[in-house]
Amino acid sequence: MASSAKALWPSVEDRERERREKREAVLHAAVRSFNEKGFHATSLDDVANALNVTKPTIYHYFANKDEILFECVRRGLDSIRHAAEAVESEGGGGLERLRRLMRDYAIIMTRDFGMCVTRTADHELSGDSRAKFRALKREIDQTVRRVVEQGMADGSIAGGDPRLVTFTLTGALNWIAHWYDPRGALGAEDVADAAVATLVGGLAPRRLQGER
Amino acid sequence: MASSAKALWPSVEDRERERREKREAVLHAAVRSFNEKGFHATSLDDVANALNVTKPTIYHYFANKDEILFECVRRGLDSIRHAAEAVESEGGGGLERLRRLMRDYAIIMTRDFGMCVTRTADHELSGDSRAKFRALKREIDQTVRRVVEQGMADGSIAGGDPRLVTFTLTGALNWIAHWYDPRGALGAEDVADAAVATLVGGLAPRRLQGER
DNA sequence: ACAGTCATTTACTAGCGAGTATATGGATTA
DNA sequence: TAATCCATATACTCGCTAGTAAATGACTGT
Numbered sequence: 001m002a003s004s005a006k007a008l009w010p011s012v013e014d015r016e017r018e019r020r021e022k023r024e025a026v027l028h029a030a031v032r033s034f035n036e037k038g039f040h041a042t043s044l045d046d047v048a049n050a051l052n053v054t055k056p057t058i059y060h061y062f063a064n065k066d067e068i069l070f071e072c073v074r075r076g077l078d079s080i081r082h083a084a085e086a087v088e089s090e091g092g093g094g095l096e097r098l099r100r101l102m103r104d105y106a107i108i109m110t111r112d113f114g115m116c117v118t119r120t121a122d123h124e125l126s127g128d129s130r131a132k133f134r135a136l137k138r139e140i141d142q143t144v145r146r147v148v149e150q151g152m153a154d155g156s157i158a159g160g161d162p163r164l165v166t167f168t169l170t171g172a173l174n175w176i177a178h179w180y181d182p183r184g185a186l187g188a189e190d191v192a193d194a195a196v197a198t199l200v201g202g203l204a205p206r207r208l209q210g211e212r
Numbered sequence: 213m214a215s216s217a218k219a220l221w222p223s224v225e226d227r228e229r230e231r232r233e234k235r236e237a238v239l240h241a242a243v244r245s246f247n248e249k250g251f252h253a254t255s256l257d258d259v260a261n262a263l264n265v266t267k268p269t270i271y272h273y274f275a276n277k278d279e280i281l282f283e284c285v286r287r288g289l290d291s292i293r294h295a296a297e298a299v300e301s302e303g304g305g306g307l308e309r310l311r312r313l314m315r316d317y318a319i320i321m322t323r324d325f326g327m328c329v330t331r332t333a334d335h336e337l338s339g340d341s342r343a344k345f346r347a348l349k350r351e352i353d354q355t356v357r358r359v360v361e362q363g364m365a366d367g368s369i370a371g372g373d374p375r376l377v378t379f380t381l382t383g384a385l386n387w388i389a390h391w392y393d394p395r396g397a398l399g400a401e402d403v404a405d406a407a408v409a410t411l412v413g414g415l416a417p418r419r420l421q422g423e424r
Numbered sequence: 425a426c427a428g429t430c431a432t433t434t435a436c437t438a439g440c441g442a443g444t445a446t447a448t449g450g451a452t453t454a
Numbered sequence: 455t456a457a458t459c460c461a462t463a464t465a466c467t468c469g470c471t472a473g474t475a476a477a478t479g480a481c482t483g484t
Contacts, residue, residue, distance in 0.1 A: 015430090022431095038335045040252040043471055056474080057432055065472065095416060121331065123250045151415070158417040164398075164406040165415075171387025172380045179379055186376075194376040202414020203363070203377075204307060205370040227460090234461095255441055268444080269462055277442070 023061045025051060031072045031112045039069055039124050070129035073120050076113035077136040080105055084143040094151020098169075099196055101147060105173045106192035115177040144170060169199055235273045237263060243284045243324045251281055251336050282341035285332050288325035289348040292317055296355040306363020310381075311408055313359060317385045318404035327389040356382060381411055 029050040033042040044065060048055045062068050083104035087097045108114035117137075125133050145166045151157030157165075172195060180191060241262040245254040256277060260267045274280050295316035299309045320326035329349075337345050357378045363369030369377075384407060392403060 019430095036335075038333055041335055044473090045471075053431095054433060055472085056434090059473070060431065098415065119333065121250055123248075123253055155417065157415050158413055160410060161406055164403065165410050167387065167391055168384045168407050168410045169415075171390070172384040174390075175379065175383025175386055178383070178386075191376065194373055195380050198372060198377050198380045198414075199411075200415045201370055202410075202416075202418075203310065203369050203381075203412045204414075204418075205367065206414075206416075206418065231461095256443090257441075265461095266463060267442085268464090271443070272461065 019061075026058055026061055027068065027071055027075070028112065030068050031116050034069065034072065035112060035115050035119060039120065044068075066126055066129050069120065070125055070133065072113055072116045073125075073133055074136070076108065076111075076115075076117035077133075077140065079108045079111075079114060080117070080140050081136070081143070083108065084140055084147075087147065088143065093156040094147060094149075094154050095156035095200070098144075098147045098151055098157065099200060101144065102169065102173060102196045102199065103192045105170070106176055106195050107188045109173055109176040110180045110182065110188035110191060115180075118174040118177040141166060141170065172199060231273075238270055238273055239280065239283055239287070240324065242280050243328050246281065246284065247324060247327050247331060251332065256280075278338055278341050281328075281332065282337055282345065284325055284328045285337075285345055286348070288320065288323075288327075288329035289345075289352065291320045291323075291326060292329070292352050293348070293355070295320065296352055296359075299359065300355065305368040306359060306361075306366050307368035307412070310356075310359045310363055310369065311412060313356065314381060314385060314408045314411065315404045317382070318388055318407050319400045321385055321388040322392045322394065322400035322403060327392075330386040330389040353378060353382065384411060 026047065030042070030047045033046055033050065037046075044055050044058050047068075048058055051057075058068075062071075084101055087101040087104070090097070090100075092100070109118065120133075122130055122134060145162050148157060148162045148166050148169075152159055152162065176191060176195065180186075180188070182188075238259065242254070242259045245258055245262065249258075256267050256270055259280075260270055263269075270280075274283075296313055299313040299316070302309070302312075304312070321330065332345075334342055334346060357374050360369060360374045360378050360381075364371055364374065388403060388407065392398075392400075394400075
């Protein structure tokens with residue numbers, strides 16, 4: 001079959017796929033460095049070295065540094081958006097939906113591209129990409145807010161200003177990207193479940209079912 | 213009295229005070245630019261221009277750009293630390309204390325130096341200042357965590373991992389610095405009260421006192 | 425065999441911005 | 455009135471890094 005031959009005589013599709021994979025490899029090397037050292041402190045020579053190539057090779061796959069950062073955050077934002085849309089299309093009351101959404105959101109925040117989203121400030125992107133970045137974030141915010149509103153409407157979520165409630169929730173979740181350490185004892189799921197429990201239950205203890 | 217004469221024949225103390233005030237003025241111009249455009253995108257020429265002076269004047273008050281950023285975050289962190297320590301020294305149960313602390317914390321996050329704290333990533337500071345920055349943040353984290361633990365111990369706060377609960381709370385509060393707009397309709401207190409209400413009460417609605 | 429395309433290299437440009445050397449003039453002290 | 459200090463300015467250096475020009479060699483399709 002083709003797969004054994006492809007190393008020596010790759011087909012057109014093989015080469016297209018390889019190009020995409022190399023592009024992704026650049027993004028992965030870049031996002032790790034961005035998360036570790038920050039966007040400005042990461043030179044494209046750094047990224048190139050991490051991949052054992054030279055800088056012009058990177059420019060063969062991307063127009064400029066901006067585009068690299070944007071593609072990183074886009075991947076993170078797309079994951080969140082897909083999670084949010086999945087939740088909207090499934091059933092359940094507002095709180096139930098929001099709970100699932102927050103859990104998925106939290107887990108994405110423990111991963112490279114997710115971390116990159118909240119560690120990247122708007123002003124690190126320039127011009128067009130910045131506008132797109134903002135638009136994507138706004139879109140997600142609005143989806144989350146709709147779920148919150150739905151929950152308030154069906155009575156499964158306590159009343160309040162949906163905008164402020166949404167910011168409070170996403171703030172707590174976004175912040176995971178600033179402290180989570182994949183090498184630590186806690187898995188992403190542990191962190192996600194704990195965050196959801198605190199946000200849903202609140203700090204004040206709830207009486208048990210039978211209690212007065 | 214001295215104040216009328218001081219403009220023409222300033223005393224030694226007057227001149228010391230003026231020096232301190234000019235230092236603070238530099239910090240204020242700097243922090244505004246840092247918050248608006250980011251640390252790297254802010255050149256010291258920008259800061260100097262905002263004050264109608266030139267760059268060497270700034271170096272007359274600060275050793276380097278690093279020191280300027282550090283002094284900015286230190287002011288923000290000091291405010292939070294004072295709020296945290298004040299709460300610890302006052303009375304009240306764990307939840308009551310934490311509620312006050314979170315409110316103060318939130319309000320600080322709407323102000324210039326507070327915003328700067330959470331918008332500044334560790335790696336923007338170098339060497340010594342970075343270590344101090346981390347240490348100050350850790351100290352605050354531990355104080356908050358102690359209050360959380362106290363509340364869990366006295367039963368006023370629901371059980372859970374104090375570390376994760378603290379991160380969830382401070383995350384929500386830190387994030388205020390990323391979206392709060394002082395020119396908007398909401399005052400800092402409105403935002404603070406809303407955030408505290410959501411975090412204390414949780415998303416799930418609570419039954420009223422008499423309800424089954 | 426040939427013209428073209430692709431991936432990658434070496435070697436460069438160009439601009440920005442942190443930080444400095446040095447000058448100036450006004451006030452302070454001796 | 456000389457020596458000194460303080461705040462500020464002008465005019466510079468130097469390093470870093472984004473981005474580019476041009477070459478090379480492998481492979482492709484004709």
